[in-house]
Structures are given as structure tokens and as C-alpha cells.
Amino acid sequence: MSYELNTPVQTHTVYLDSLNCVQRLPVFKYGLSTPIRAPTGITMLLTVENITFPNTFFNIVEGRNKISYKWDRDLQNGVMLPVTQTVTYEPGLYNVYQFADAFNANTSIYVGANQLVMNVDKVSCRLTIASQYLSEIINTVSHPTTVGDMVGVGRNGDNEFNFPVVSGLSPTYTIRFPRGFNFTGGQYVFLNMPGITLNNINSFGDINDCLIRVPINAAHGYICNYRPTDNIRFIIQRSEITEIEFDLTNQYGEVVYPDNLEIVLRIDFFVAPNTAVVGEGSIDYFYRENPVPQIEEQPEEDDGQLG
Numbered sequence: 001m002s003y004e005l006n007t008p009v010q011t012h013t014v015y016l017d018s019l020n021c022v023q024r025l026p027v028f029k030y031g032l033s034t035p036i037r038a039p040t041g042i043t044m045l046l047t048v049e050n051i052t053f054p055n056t057f058f059n060i061v062e063g064r065n066k067i068s069y070k071w072d073r074d075l076q077n078g079v080m081l082p083v084t085q086t087v088t089y090e091p092g093l094y095n096v097y098q099f100a101d102a103f104n105a106n107t108s109i110y111v112g113a114n115q116l117v118m119n120v121d122k123v124s125c126r127l128t129i130a131s132q133y134l135s136e137i138i139n140t141v142s143h144p145t146t147v148g149d150m151v152g153v154g155r156n157g158d159n160e161f162n163f164p165v166v167s168g169l170s171p172t173y174t175i176r177f178p179r180g181f182n183f184t185g186g187q188y189v190f191l192n193m194p195g196i197t198l199n200n201i202n203s204f205g206d207i208n209d210c211l212i213r214v215p216i217n218a219a220h221g222y223i224c225n226y227r228p229t230d231n232i233r234f235i236i237q238r239s240e241i242t243e244i245e246f247d248l249t250n251q252y253g254e255v256v257y258p259d260n261l262e263i264v265l266r267i268d269f270f271v272a273p274n275t276a277v278v279g280e281g282s283i284d285y286f287y288r289e290n291p292v293p294q295i296e297e298q299p300e301e302d303d304g305q306l307g
Contacts (some may be wrong), residue, residue: 003233007042009269013049014048016244018261027194027247037240043234045268048212050227051191053248053258055218056090058091059185060147061254065089067103067151068143068154070164071111072134085110086143093220096120096183097151100127120181127151128165129175136164137175152177186251189214191263194245198234219239233268241267 005011016030024031038044087106099266107116116131128133133134137153138298139145139161145153154162156179167173200210210236218224246263248256270292 003045003270005268005270007269007271012036012267014265017261027245030244032242038239038269042269042275043272044160044237045233045270045280047172047231047233047266049266050264051214052225052262054111054260055220055254056259057185057218058087058093059183060094061091064146066144066146068138068145070136071116073162084143096181106293125180131167133173134167135175136166139163150182152179152181154178185218189248189250189256192247192249
């Protein structure tokens with residue numbers, strides 16, 4: 001929606017740097033020694049002009065750091081000896097090879113060297129797990145797998161993970177994940193402004209306090225710099241702003257904390273038009289305000305003849 005900036009009040013540009021914030025946890029809070037005020041009858045419009053932060057987010061965090069497996073060993077007398085284990089990763093930034101090495105280190109202890117080995121298929125960008133016996137990746141209450149999207153576990157038509165992922169016969173006893181691995185940690189973060197009522201709707205259909213969705217447009221260790229191509233203005237129902245709060249969340253709804261956060265805001269001022277007239281914009285309203293001209297009937301002229 002576009003707004004007509006119909007006031008003489010000067011536009012404010014606000015530069016926010018987390019180096020100067022008064023609070024970093026649980027949100028970034030900035031105090032304004034010079035408050036931003038809207039005169040009586042004038043409304044503020046807020047726009048995010050630019051956001052910058054380093055891409056140093058972990059791709060494995062608490063709550064998304066477990067993979068569980070079940071391995072059936074034949075004792076050659078018809079008795080199967082299942083081994084069930086959960087590999088728990090310390091939160092951090094992992095590439096696919098580090099992830100596979102940590103998995104293989106665990107299986108070497110609990111299963112045996114070269115008995116259950118995770119490999120990286122660089123051609124198909126998929127993970128495989130080779131085994132000497134039947135094996136599967138499981139997800140149970142006691143042995144959860146919470147890195148399904150990262151390792152490429154398939155999803156069904158209801159968008160739920162397909163567990164267990166069972167070893168096949170080609171090659172023998174090899175687990176093949178159906179989807180490619182993804183160790184990016186997410187493609188977007190969301191800039192939120194707590195305490196401000198907005199009308200943005202997320203993919204769950206919930207109205208939230210998100211200002212913009214920011215693409216992660218830099219590799220790990222580099223600076224993400226985003227300037228929206230289509231600036232969206234938000235009406236701020238406040239007459240004065242003395243402090244501003246922001247937080248960042250990822251695609252999983254988890255709050256993430258960049259090492260540094262820089263935001264450029266623009267605050268404009270406008271007077272809302274009078275839209276209290278009932279029916280304004282309708283056809284009935286148009287013809288009520290612009291009636292069709294009536295043609296007056298002309299009296300008949302007398303020709304002067306009698307009889």
C-alpha cells in the first residue's frame with residue numbers, strides 16, 4: 001500500500017548498530033536519547049532500508065543435533081543382536097564431511113570399525129551409510145533423529161518425515177537418503193520488532209511481528225547485506241518512540257544472535273485520509289454524490305386556436 005506523505009514533518013533516518021545497543025539478550029534493544037515524536041493527528045510510517053550482519057550462525061544447535069541408528073548383527077546362530085545408539089553433536093558449524101566423520105567415530109565404538117560407515121556422494125549430493133548387516137535410521141522417543149532436513153530424510157505427502165530409513169539391497173545393506181543433504185543452516189532469517197502490531201502472516205497463517213525476511217546471501221564467515229528492493233511501510237500506532245527492540249529468528253522459529261547487527265530505518269509521517277464516509281468507493285456512493293441530471297418536462301404551448 002502506498003501512502004501520501006502530506007505533512008511538513010521531516011523524514012527521520014535511524015542508524016542502529018549493536019555495538020551501541022543497551023541490551024543484547026534476549027533482544028537487541030536500542031535507546032534513543034532524542035525521542036522520535038509524531039505531532040498530534042499525524043501517523044508514523046516505518047520502513048527497513050538496510051540490514052547487515054555477519055553469517056556466523058551455527059547449523060547444528062540444541063534441539064537439532066541428534067541422529068539415531070539401529071544395527072542388527074547376526075551372531076551366526078540365528079540370534080540377532082541389535083545395537084541402538086544416538087549420536088549427539090555439540091552445537092557448532094559443521095560441513096558434511098565433519099558430520100560424517102563424527103558419525104563414523106561413534107559407530108566405530110559401538111558397532112565396530114568399518115561396520116557402519118557414512119559416506120558422502122559428491123555426484124548426487126546425498127549421504128549413504130554402508131553396513132555389514134541390516135541397519136536403519138530411526139526416530140523414537142528414546143532415540144530421536146532431529147537432523148532430518150540436514151541429512152536428507154524423505155517426507156511424505158503430509159510433509160512428515162519418513163522414518164525409519166531402512167537399508168536396501170543395492171548395494172547390500174546400504175542406507176540411501178532420498179533427498180540431498182543441506183548444511184547451510186537455513187536460507188533466510190526474519191527481522192522481528194517485538195511489541196509492535198503488524199499485519200504480516202507467516203506460513204502457519206499466524207500474524208506476527210516480522211518486518212522483513214532477509215536472505216542469507218553470503219557464505220559462512222562473510223557479511224550478509226540486504227536492502228529490500230520493494231520497501232514496505234508499516235503504520236506505527238505510537239506518538240513517541242524512545243527505544244527500539246529487534247530480534248532475528250531462523251526458518252525453524254529459533255532466535256539467532258549475530259555477532260553484530262546493523263539496521264537502517266526510515267520513519268516518515270502522514271495524515272490518514274478521512275475514510276469514515278459510509279460506502280465510499282461503491283457505485284451507490286458515486287451516484288449518490290453524482291446524481292444523474294433530471295430532464296425537466298416542458299409545458300405544452302398554446303397555439304391560440306379555440307375549439
